[in-house]
Amino acid sequence: MYMLELKDLTKTFGGLTAVGDVNFNVEKDSISGLIGPNGAGKTTIFNLITGVYKVSSGNIIFNGMDITDKKPYIIAGSGITRTFQNIRLFKKLTVYENVLTACHHNANYSLVDSVLRLPRFRKQEKQLNEQAAELIEIMGLDDRKDLIANNLPYGLQRRLEIARALALMPKLLLLDEPAAGMNPDETEQLMKLISEIREKFNLTILIIEHHMDLIMGVCENIMVLNFGLKIAEGTPRDVQNDRSVIEAYLGVEG
Amino acid sequence: MSKEYLLGILTLAGINLMTVLGLSLLTGFTGLFSFGHAGFMAIGGYTAAMMTVNFHWPFIPALLAGGLAAALVSAVIGKVTLNLKGDYFCIATLGFGEAIRLVLDNVQYFGGARGWPGVPYYTNIWNVLLINVVAVIALANLIRSRHGRNMIAVREEELASQIIGINVFKYKMISLMISAGFAGIAGGMMGHYMTFLQPKMFSLVKSTELTIIVIFGGLGSISGSVLGALVLTSLPEILRAFYEWRLVFYGLAVIFIMISRPEGLMGGYELTPSSMKKLYRNLMSKRKGGFQSIGGGK
Amino acid sequence: MTQFFQQLINGLSIGSVYALMAVGYSLVYSIMNFSNFAHGGVIMFGAYFGYFFLKLLKFPFPLAFITSAVCTAILALIIERAAYKPLRERKAPFLYFIISAMGTSIFLENLIIAIPAIGPTFRTYPEVFSKHPFKIGELAIGRLDIMMFIVSAICLVLLIYIIDYTKIGKAIQATSYNIKASALMGVNTDFIIVAIFLMGGFLAGIAGVLFGMKYTVYPQIGGITIKSFIAAVFGGLGSLPGAVVGSILLGIIETFTSGYISSQYRDLIAFVLLIAVLVFRPMGLMGKVTEDKA
Numbered sequence: 001m002y003m004l005e006l007k008d009l010t011k012t013f014g015g016l017t018a019v020g021d022v023n024f025n026v027e028k029d030s031i032s033g034l035i036g037p038n039g040a041g042k043t044t045i046f047n048l049i050t051g052v053y054k055v056s057s058g059n060i061i062f063n064g065m066d067i068t069d070k071k072p073y074i075i076a077g078s079g080i081t082r083t084f085q086n087i088r089l090f091k092k093l094t095v096y097e098n099v100l101t102a103c104h105h106n107a108n109y110s111l112v113d114s115v116l117r118l119p120r121f122r123k124q125e126k127q128l129n130e131q132a133a134e135l136i137e138i139m140g141l142d143d144r145k146d147l148i149a150n151n152l153p154y155g156l157q158r159r160l161e162i163a164r165a166l167a168l169m170p171k172l173l174l175l176d177e178p179a180a181g182m183n184p185d186e187t188e189q190l191m192k193l194i195s196e197i198r199e200k201f202n203l204t205i206l207i208i209e210h211h212m213d214l215i216m217g218v219c220e221n222i223m224v225l226n227f228g229l230k231i232a233e234g235t236p237r238d239v240q241n242d243r244s245v246i247e248a249y250l251g252v253e254g
Numbered sequence: 255m256s257k258e259y260l261l262g263i264l265t266l267a268g269i270n271l272m273t274v275l276g277l278s279l280l281t282g283f284t285g286l287f288s289f290g291h292a293g294f295m296a297i298g299g300y301t302a303a304m305m306t307v308n309f310h311w312p313f314i315p316a317l318l319a320g321g322l323a324a325a326l327v328s329a330v331i332g333k334v335t336l337n338l339k340g341d342y343f344c345i346a347t348l349g350f351g352e353a354i355r356l357v358l359d360n361v362q363y364f365g366g367a368r369g370w371p372g373v374p375y376y377t378n379i380w381n382v383l384l385i386n387v388v389a390v391i392a393l394a395n396l397i398r399s400r401h402g403r404n405m406i407a408v409r410e411e412e413l414a415s416q417i418i419g420i421n422v423f424k425y426k427m428i429s430l431m432i433s434a435g436f437a438g439i440a441g442g443m444m445g446h447y448m449t450f451l452q453p454k455m456f457s458l459v460k461s462t463e464l465t466i467i468v469i470f471g472g473l474g475s476i477s478g479s480v481l482g483a484l485v486l487t488s489l490p491e492i493l494r495a496f497y498e499w500r501l502v503f504y505g506l507a508v509i510f511i512m513i514s515r516p517e518g519l520m521g522g523y524e525l526t527p528s529s530m531k532k533l534y535r536n537l538m539s540k541r542k543g544g545f546q547s548i549g550g551g552k
Numbered sequence: 553m554t555q556f557f558q559q560l561i562n563g564l565s566i567g568s569v570y571a572l573m574a575v576g577y578s579l580v581y582s583i584m585n586f587s588n589f590a591h592g593g594v595i596m597f598g599a600y601f602g603y604f605f606l607k608l609l610k611f612p613f614p615l616a617f618i619t620s621a622v623c624t625a626i627l628a629l630i631i632e633r634a635a636y637k638p639l640r641e642r643k644a645p646f647l648y649f650i651i652s653a654m655g656t657s658i659f660l661e662n663l664i665i666a667i668p669a670i671g672p673t674f675r676t677y678p679e680v681f682s683k684h685p686f687k688i689g690e691l692a693i694g695r696l697d698i699m700m701f702i703v704s705a706i707c708l709v710l711l712i713y714i715i716d717y718t719k720i721g722k723a724i725q726a727t728s729y730n731i732k733a734s735a736l737m738g739v740n741t742d743f744i745i746v747a748i749f750l751m752g753g754f755l756a757g758i759a760g761v762l763f764g765m766k767y768t769v770y771p772q773i774g775g776i777t778i779k780s781f782i783a784a785v786f787g788g789l790g791s792l793p794g795a796v797v798g799s800i801l802l803g804i805i806e807t808f809t810s811g812y813i814s815s816q817y818r819d820l821i822a823f824v825l826l827i828a829v830l831v832f833r834p835m836g837l838m839g840k841v842t843e844d845k846a
Contacts, residue, residue: 050417076419088414090407101407102418104400111428114399115392121399128400168419287650289589334830340646341587341789345781346830348589352778353823360816409647458775462658469651498666505659512652513638 001064003028003172003204004049009058011044011228018044020228021058026172026221031198031205033215035239036225037248042208043085045225046174050082051075063171077105081165082174085208087157091150095141095160098149100132102167132167138200139163139193155186159193166197172204173197179211191217216240224248261379267487268382269443274467274479275389276436281465282473283397284429285409286336287344289461290351291437294324296456297354298438299445300364303373306446313376317385317442324438325431336426351461358453369452377447385443389436394476394526396432405429406474459501466504469511472518477525482518557691559811560804565697567803568704569766572759573780574787574795575711576752582728582790583748586646587781589653590631592774593660594753598624598760599769600664603675613680621757628753629746631656657774664771675769700762707758708796711751715792720747728790779806782826788839797837 004026011019019041026032034042047053049060051072060068067075090098107124114121136145139159144152149160158178165173175194179187191214198205209215215222216236224232224239226248232239239245273295280286298320305316331350335343359367396402404425407415415422445451463486471482490500511518573595580588601623605616635652665672681699685692715721727734727744735741763773779802780795787798802822810818829836 052413052416071421072416073419073421076417081419082417084414084417088411088417090410090414092410093406097403101400101403104404105419107400109400111396111401114401115395117395125399164418281647285645285647287647287654289654334827338830338834339789340650341581342785342830342834344587344589344650345778345785346826348778349782349823349826352775353820356820356823409645462654465651465654466658473647498662501658501662502666505655505657505662508655509635509652509659512644512648512655513635513642516644516648 001028002026002061003030003063004206005059005061006045006049007059007061009045009048009060010056011041011048011053012056017228019048019225022223022225022228022230024223024230024233026204026206028204029198029202030220031194031207031218033219033222034206034208034225035210035215035222036231039227040225041228042225043176044228046082046176046208049075049174050080076168076170079168079171080174081168081170081172083158083161083165083176083178085176085180087161089149089157089161089164092148094146094148095152096132096136096145098160098164099136099167100128102164103128103131103135105168106131135163135167139166154181155189158182158190162193162197166201169201170203172206175205175207175209177208177210179209179214182211184213187211187214190214194218263488263491264484265377265379265382265447267484268379268386269377269440269447270464270467270487271386271480271483272389272440272443273437273464274471274483275386275393275476276433276440277464277468278471278473278476278479279393279396279405279436280429280433282468282475282479283402283409284405284426286340286426286429287347288430288433288465289344289348289458290354291347291433291464292456292458292460293347293351293354294328294434294437295441295444295460296358296451296453297324297327297441299441299451299456300358300370301438302442303370303445303451306374306376307372313381313446317439320442321435321438324441325435328430328434329427332427332430336423336430348458351456351458355453355456358456365451367453369450371450373445373449373451375446375449377443382443385439390476390480397476401425401428409474463504466508469508470518472520473516475518475520475524478518478520481520554691555811559807561691561693561697562811563804563807564800565694565700565766565803566807567800568701569759569762570780570783570799570803571796572704572707572755572762573777574784574799575708575792576755576759577777577780578784578790578792578795579748579752579755581784582792583724583745584636586636586649587653588752589650590635590656590660591752591756591780592777593657594624594628594631595756595760595763595777596664596771596773597627597660598757599764599773600670600760601757602761602764603677603769606680607675607678617758617761620761621754624757624760625750625753628749628756632745632749661771661774672771677765677769680765696766700766703758703762707755711755711792714751720744724748779822782822784836786825786829786836788836791836791838794836794838 002025006022006024009019009022010017022045034045036042044053048055051070055068059066062078062080065078067078090101093101107128109121109124136142139162141156141160141163144156149157152160162175162178179190182190194205195218197203207215207219219236222234222236222239223230224242224245231244231248232242234242273291277288277291280288301323302316302320305311305319306313311319331346335346358364364370404415404420407420408422408425412422441456444455467482467486468479470486471478490497573591577588577591580586598620601620602616605611605619606613611619635656636649639648639652664670681695685694686698715724723734723739723744724747726737727739727741760773763776780799783799783802784795786802787794787796802825805825806818806821809821
């Protein structure tokens with residue numbers, strides 16, 4: 001069974017087809033890539049998967065479950081999280097608070113429990129704090145955990161966004177241009193990080209990227225989009241040699 | 255300035271504070287703006303009065319009934335608007351506040367526009383103080399929990415909150431209902447202090463005055479709201495001569511605060527027991543000529 | 553039967569004033585995705601400007617009218633520059649704009665009350681049009697009402713012309729769909745915003761003067777704008793034709809409620825309408841449904 005299946009996925013805005021009849025399967029534990037020129041529909045697909053946009057037609061199956069058009073918070077609860085192209089951290093909160101907030105899902109104490117500070121609250125709150133601290137340490141953000149997120153250097157902000165996503169203990173992680181704005185060194189570190197978290201957290205990962213080094217370096221299967229349509233799919237080598245891909249991409253630096 | 259006068263101001267400040275605490279949760283922590291919270295005070299006030307006058311309930315249960323009534327009405331407004339863009343909620347609360355006043359003006363059972371006199375004098379500085387202390391502690395406990403953090407997340411980045419699994423609608427509703435409940439209780443306290451109720455006590459001006467207190471104190475600061483309520487309730491009394499200009503100044507001040515210091519008076523900090531201890535320690539260590547406190551704790 | 557038409561005419565007349573108010577508000581909303589809750593204060597100033605020019609400076613009516621509208625337009629622009637632009641530059645959250653608008657509204661309303669020379673007294677405009685109504689058969693149509701309707705219609709037609717047929721109008725439309733893309737396409741978005749506020753302010757000024765002429769002038773006129781917000785929601789937030797249609801319909805519904813049911817419920821019906829719209833059709837009659845981009 002695949003971790004994620006996109007079946008005939010279509011999204012139209014008025015007269016414009018942003019995503020047209022896309023079919024794609026993501027294997028469990030794999031790292032897959034989604035590439036294509038700007039405006040090809042990649043982020044739209046992420047928005048469809050996470051429930052931010054309503055599907056025009058088609059289905060999205062996650063781990064055997066149809067999640068098409070479910071509410072975003074429910075989809076997140078079932079095990080899919082993502083990062084955003086333009087980093088949507090809780091900018092005024094600290095690194096620690098960003099991650100701790102995201103851990104909320106792993107507790108179930110009620111409003112009354114929190115107001116009256118009942119034992120269930122105390123016990124679970126302690127667990128949440130432990131979980132947050134551990135996650136921050138694994139992601140190498142421990143020495144900056146009390147910094148305001150907005151004051152972090154760009155590369156670490158991206159890392160924090162990933163840490164926050166991992167707090168939900170997802171099965172599928174969607175990364176939207178995680179290497180945007182990074183230099184080759186940082187990109188290298190990111191590639192390592194992605195492989196590491198796949199191992200450590202038992203993840204399946206789907207990445208949108210323009211940095212070809214990263215895509216070709218970590219992805220096992222890649223889908224290429226152009227104008228909302230799938231124009232190619234395969235291993236990095238297949239895709240690199242595919243004529244239609246080369247044509248679509250003329251001019252993009254590798 | 256007599257002791258009664260001072261107590262009177264403190265009591266009024268306490269009554270205001272109750273609504274302000276609710277607004278702090280709604281606007282300061284969850285990021286929703288209500289134009290009509292005086293309307294919830296009205297619902298609470300008239301309901302509580304009905305309980306004490308017509309059904310001879312004791313004070314506290316009557317207050318709770320008022321709060322509950324206000325919370326339930328707010329649930330209706332929330333259900334209809336919180337799934338839509340923020341502007342709809344603002345317009346709906348604006349309309350609601352005015353509508354409540356209109357309805358009360360015209361329903362003769364509650365005395366209409368001339369008001370409802372003869373409400374028993376149950377409110378005093380002690381129960382106001384007690385209720386506020388309970389409210390502050392409850393609110394602080396709520397904020398320092400995953401529920402509070404989720405509300406703050408909704409305020410900061412609604413889309414990202416959804417993505418990390420927060421049911422945004424649910425939290426907005428919780429925030430609204432609690433804030434309406436607090437306002438309802440405040441309305442009840444108001445009625446039983448003034449010993450009468452009149453629709454025009456709950457006008458748009460009242461709603462905006464309360465929101466201004468939250469803004470002055472600082473969005474996202476409970477202690478800011480407390481200080482703000484104390485200061486801004488006593489100020490008009492002291493500056494009686496400049497009464498008309500008070501609101502002119504407030505209006506300008508609000509714009510200024512939004513532009514240059516949205517974190518208000520408290521600067522986003524909270525006066526908590528631990529932060530006050532830290533402050534004290536810092537002051538003490540500075541006195542000893544910069545001598546660092548040993549093992550400086552967090 | 554004549555009462556029916558009489559009410560219809562009254563409804564159209566008040567509806568057209570609501571339309572002028574609602575369009576100014578919708579114009580700002582559709583471009584900046586922000587509810588300018590200070591709009592009421594601006595309209596109120598329009599009424600006072602009109603009173604000032606007409607009664608105190610004794611301008612001839614057309615001159616007073618236009619001057620008031622121009623002054624109001626300038627006021628709207630000043631507000632934009634002082635209270636909103638700094639927030640836009642800081643990329644402040646939506647909440648801050650609403651709060652700033654509220655602050656502006658309070659400032660404007662209470663400034664009028666506080667200035668000793670003006671103060672909270674109600675004032676009436678000098679009579680510009682004779683109170684003798686036109687008679688068509690048994691229908692009496694006030695001259696003022698006719699003028700209100702005509703002026704509103706002219707303004708709205710002009711506005712539609714500007715938006716649909718001029719270059720700046722196209723730029724406004726483009727900016728209302730996507731402010732960033734328009735900027736990238738070379739549209740001077742700051743200039744567009746200036747234009748929007750000037751136009752909205754001009755309309756507000758006209759609405760204020762007309763309102764003052766029909767009723768009286770007092771500092772809380774801004775409160776009437778709640779009706780125009782409701783009308784805009786009814787017609788569809790973000791849609792200019794919707795704002796007009798919603799306002800006319802609201803005016804008619806209000807007048808019929810007042811005439812056939814009771815005048816006490818007249819103000820209440822607007823709120824009932826609001827709830828109904830929000831429950832059954834939040835996007836209003838002609839509103840566009842948009843999805844947030846991630």
